[in-house]
Amino acid sequence: MSTNTTTVHYGMVIDLDKCTGCQACSVACKMENNVELGLFWLRVKRMGPIGKYPDDVEMFYFPNQCMHCAEPSCIKVCPTKATYKTEEGVVLVDANRCFGCEYCIWACPYEARSVNPKTKTVEKCILCVHKLEKNEKPACAYTCTTGCRIIGDLNDPKSEISQVLKNNEDRHFTIHSEFGNEPSLVYLLPRKGAETLCKSIGR
Amino acid sequence: MSSITFKEDGGKIVKTNCFECHAKCGVLCEVDKDGVLVGVKGNPEDPRSEGRLCGKGLSAPKILYDPHRLNYPLRRLGERGEGKWEEISWDEALDWLVDRVQKITEEYGAEAIAYGQGTGRGTNQWTARSGNAGGRVHHSLSPGNICLxxxxxxxxxxxxxxxxxxxxxxxxxxxxxxxxxxxxxxxxxxxxxxxxxxxxxxxxxxxxxxxxxxxxxxxxxxxxxxxxxxxxxxxxxxxxxxxxxxxxxYEFTQKYTNAPMVLIEGIEAPLNEALIKEGGNEQAMLVWDKKSQSFVEIHSKDIDEDLEYRGMVKLLDGQEVPVKTVWIGLKxxxxxxxxxxxxxxxxxxxxxxxxxxxxxxxxxxxxxxxxxxxxxxxxxxxxxxxxxxxxxxxxxxxxxxxxxxxxxxNQMGPLGGAEPATQKELRIIDERAPGTVYGVSNPSAAFEAMRTGKPYPLKAYIMVQGNPLSWSENTAKVKESLMCLDLLVCMDYFMSPTCELADLVLPSTHWTERDYLADEVCSEWIFGQQKAVDALYERRSDVWFYRTFGNRLNPEWWPWETDEELFDWQLEQTHAGITWPDLKEKWIHHVPQAPSREYQTNGFGTPSGRIELYSVIELIMGSKPFPEASEPKESIYATPDVAEEYPLTGITGRRYPTYYHSAYRGIPHLRELIPEPQVIFHTSIAKELGIEYGEWVWVESPTGRITMKARPSDGLDPRVCVIPHGWWQACPELGLPGYPNGMSNANTITSDKTYNDEYLTPGLRSTLCRVVKKGGE
Incomplete structure (x- = not known):
């Protein structure tokens, strides 16, 4: 990770070819951020299996969370400016400003936000900014049992994340790119077993 | 570098190992200045896990402080299973237990007592040692026949x-x-x-x-x-x-396996030297050496073994017999x-x-x-x-x-102590399977002995982290059996269904509050699995219990006065090359590798010094030396009459990544990920039976029936279904129920009729069953 914070644009790559749906990331998120029972800042969904067994079936696991978009639609609709983006590209919610109108939940194409029933404010993945500040990985990426999550600076061509993206250009997948949100979470498609199914993400 | 790093704020980071499964990943436990475990993460210095850690391990603080944990020794009041307990001290518990065990031993003999565990994860040897102590068999009643x-x-x-x-x-x-x-x-x-x-x-x-x-x-x-x-x-x-x-x-097969070993055709027994040479060694197996054009002993060096030798051999008794190699037999x-x-x-x-x-x-x-x-x-x-x-x-x-x-x-053998001389004579098996290779009692037959007193009475069952009401086939019968005991003792984290029936329930420490060695399933390493926090309440480690109880009962077999002494003995027996104090300080230690890593020089640790494709030992044990193309004893092809009524082949025991067997349905943030037991079967079957996703259905077999939620899937053959195991525990925080009396326990429907002849294994992964829509049946 770069130490020159002014030029950093944090992003994450999730290689769907590696994810096994073990849920370690969802538990790590819950433990690290004390997320309330019933709320999920991060969920791993099983997509499929679908098709004709045994030779024509598709399945993959899909970790879903805030995409920390470069052009976040949640920010545009927030009436109190509670939702904002840091200079490093991390989208956050200021709970002191949020009054739970839920516009952002409707505006987010990624089902990444939810209301905390206790505080009545909106919560979501914070990319463990408190860890990024200390040059540590977010809890999900640190613990991932498969090594499918790469965190780093998208603006630094030498960073691991940029290298992984460069080496896997044929597998890039940004979800709902048609909305123009420009997610900072980039998925790498499974090399096999999700040829048609992966196109259904988010639908 | 020390295994404990003290922080300026009075807290510390402790290097130790997770114990939630066999992998025993290296972890860093963060403890605050008040001694509270605040977090766990993987330790990047573990060369196996490299900092990765699963959801079970990450949940350590929640499991450690879960309000439903067992905290004190409990002795039964009232009827067995009634749920009335008195809290007692460990001293009282151990005195009482030693007295009960001695009385049962006097009246019925040591063989009336069984010791057990669940997955073990480091207690295998101590359960075995309890079973062997005194040189007379006390049964090791554990799920070894289905696992490992x-x-x-x-x-x-x-x-x-x-x-x-x-x-x-x-x-x-x-x-x-x-x-x-x-x-x-x-x-x-x-x-x-x-x-x-x-x-x-x-x-x-x-x-x-x-x-x-x-x-x-x-x-x-x-x-x-x-x-x-x-x-x-x-x-x-x-x-x-x-x-x-x-x-x-070709080279490995010829030089390092017994493929070229010569067998007498028909009986398929090895041609040994005593059969063809006056004064020959009957232990000497032979191969045909193309170089010297003669039969030579299989250990001979510098030979050119013939993989495909076939011919007639004149035996000493004048008989001429056809011979061929193991390789030809296999081919x-x-x-x-x-x-x-x-x-x-x-x-x-x-x-x-x-x-x-x-x-x-x-x-x-x-x-x-x-x-x-x-x-x-x-x-x-x-x-x-x-x-x-x-x-x-x-x-x-x-x-x-x-x-x-x-x-x-290769090193764990001596830890359990020598097998008692009475092992064979007191073994409980029956016509269902001889267990030619695995020389212990068939758990199912041992449970039967609890009910019937035959072949002799089995009166007591003492276990650590065992829950046979989850792991054993035909659970209803197991429950009946446990109800017949005079003494049932369970050490556990939670009040499991088996604990509920016990006379004495003992509180076990979580891995974060106990010291132990992590050696089993640790590949080339051994770890000092030290505690991160002091044990809470009156919880004690399983090893502490076995050692202390054993020491009171039979100090000759359990001489160690402290856990540390026992660890040192274990390290010495397993030739780890390190002592406990050093290991605790270092955390990780690379242990010497098995001689077969250099097999070109050392050969393999078998009778022939080679890999045995044809198993000579199994021949001697009364099993078949060659593998058969065998069918499970109960299956759609072996028992078509059963399959007519129960057409699905059910696999029980499919794992969840966030639970360990029957553990942790009570931990809220794990339970919310997988809240309910779901039986998985093909979408076409759901259509045929008019079953919707999420509907409660019956899963029935000739042994019993359970209820689970339906989850139709495209991901399996329509003739197969998948039945997860381990569902008993409630999660009050989420308002999610428990499943009493085995109502959703996969083993309620598994069969205790057929077993593997060699290993006494039931067919848990091929149970004939059917899915039935509820209502109207």
Whole structure:
């Protein structure tokens, strides 16, 4: 990770070819951020299996969370400016400003936000900014049992994340790119077993 | 560097190992200044897990402080199972227990007492030691017959070491095979990361499993959707391809396996030296040496063994007999199982059998990971033997990227103490299976002895972290059996269904509050698994209990005054080359490797010094030395009459990545991920029966019936269904119920009628059953 914070644009790559749906990331998120029972800042969904067994079936696991978009639609609709983006590209919610109108939940194409029933404010993945500040990985990426999550600076061509993206250009997948949100979470498609199914993400 | 780092704020970071499963990943426990465990994460210095940690391990603080944990010794008041308890001190508990055990021993003999555990994870030797103490059998009543023993012992018999569990070298393999194993969920941290790297550099992946929801099935180069329990046919068909297409490693097979060993045709017994030479050694097995054109002893050096020798031999008694090599014997058997013929039985297309066999055999280095999909079958000896043969003849043993020996398995033997002389005479088995290889009592027969007093009374059962009301087949019968006992003692984290029936319930420490050694399933390393926090309440470690109780009962067998003394003895016995104080300080230590790593010099630890494709020891034990293309004893083909009523082949015991067997449904943030038991069956069956997703259905077998929620799936054969195990515990915080009386326990429907002849294994992974819509039945 770069130490020159002014030029950093944090992003994450999730290689769907590696994810096994073990849920370690969802538990790590819950433990690290004390997320309330019933709320999920991060969920791993099983997509499929679908098709004709045994030779024509598709399945993959899909970790879903805030995409920390470069052009976040949640920010545009927030009436109190509670939702904002840091200079490093991390989208956050200021709970002191949020009054739970839920516009952002409707505006987010990624089902990444939810209301905390206790505080009545909106919560979501914070990319463990408190860890990024200390040059540590977010809890999900640190613990991932498969090594499918790469965190780093998208603006630094030498960073691991940029290298992984460069080496896997044929597998890039940004979800709902048609909305123009420009997610900072980039998925790498499974090399096999999700040829048609992966196109259904988010639908 | 010290294993404890003290922080400026008075807190500390403790290097230790997680104990939530066998993988025992290295972790860093963060403890605050008040001694409270605030967080756990993986330790990047563990060369296996490299900092990765699964959801179970990460949940340590929640499990440690869970309000439903057992905290004090409890003694039963009122009727068995009534739920009335008195809290007592450990001293009182141990005095009372020692007295009860002595009285039962006086009245019925030591054999009236059984000791047990669940998965063990480091207590295997202490449970065995309790069972052996005093030189007279006390039964070790544990689920070894369904977990680890078949695959480990079959490897020992053929290889003299055990390389198909933590010895899979995923990181260096060019082809990775999961055969009835889902280690990316069960030992995730030292499996998935390595596999991901290997696949990035182009390693091939083969998944042999009846369930497409195996997390690697969709990604596999070859997914072989095998019928549960039909692995023998598939393995023979692989052999057929590998042998006929000359894809095997000729040199390894010739020099380092007993393939060239000469057998007398018909009886298929080894031609030994005493049969052909005056004063010859009857222990000496022979091979035909092409160089000297003579039979020579199999250990002979500098020979040119003939793999395909066949001929007539004149014995000393004048008889002339036809002989052939093990290799020919095996080839003839494999010849019967063309991929086309196997396809009918194992439901994998002949084409895919051929292609996958070639992919495995042609890979420069390939590793096969085997587990309970193979083990929990009534024909497990044959499938395990066949897979071991495949690994061997392709030259993938003790090879980088193949299957490697791991030292602890070869060192653990002495820890349990010598087997009592009465082991054979007091063993409880019956007509269901002789258990020719696994020399303990059949758990099912032992449970029966609790009920009937036959062949003699079994009156007491003392266990640590065991819950036979979850792990044993035909649970209703097990419950009946436990109700007949005079003494039932359970040490556990939570009040399990088995604890509920006990006379004495003992509170066990979580791994974060106990010291121990992490050696089993730790590959080439041993770790000081030290506690991060002091034990809460009156919780004690399982090892402390065994040692203290044993010491009071029989100090000759349990001489250690402290846990530390016992650890040091264990380290000495296993030749770890380090003492407990040093290990605790260092945390990780690389242990010496097994001699077979240098097999070119040392050979393998078997009678022939070679890999035994034909198992001489199994011949001597009264089993079959060659593997058979056997069918499970209960299956749609073996018992078609049963299958007419119960047409589905049910696999029980499929794992969840966030639970460990029957543990942790009560931990809220884990339960919310997987809130309810779901039976998985094919979408077409759901349509046929008019069953919707999420509807509660019956799952029925000739043994019993349970209820689970329906989850139709496209990911399995319509003739198969998947029944998860371990559901008993409630989660009050989420308002989610428990499932009493085995109502959703997979083993309520598994059969206790048939067992593997060698390993006494029931067919948990091929239970004939049916799914029934509720209401109107």
């Amino acid at each position: 023993v078949p695959m480990m012992v079959q490897c020992f018999l053929q290889y003299g070491m055990f390389p198909t569990f933590d010895g899979c070298d995923f990181d260096n393999a060019d082809c990775i095979v999961f055969w009835g194993a889902n280690s990316v969920w069960t030992e995730a941290t030292y499996t998935s990361g390595q596999i991901g790297r290997s696949r990035d550099r182009g390693a091939k992946l083969i998944v042999i499993d009846p369930f497409f929801e195996h997390p690697l099935a969709a990604k596999a180069d070859y997914f072989l959707g095998v019928r549960p329990g039909s692995d023998t046919y598939l393995a023979y068909a692989w052999l057929n391809v590998i042998m006929n297409e000359d894809l095997f490693d 003839e058997r494999a010849a019967e199982w063309t991929p086309e013929k196997a396809e009918d039985r194992c439901w994998v297309s002949a084409n895919k059998i051929r292609e996958s066999a070639r992919a495995y055999a042609n890979a420069p280095a390939a590793t096969i990971n085997v587990f309970q999909g193979i083990e929990e079958q009534t024909n497990c000896k044959d499938s395990l033997q066949l897979i071991n043969i495949i690994i061997a003849i392709c030259g993938n043993l003790e090879k980088k990227g193949g299957n490697l020996s791991m030292p602890f398995w």
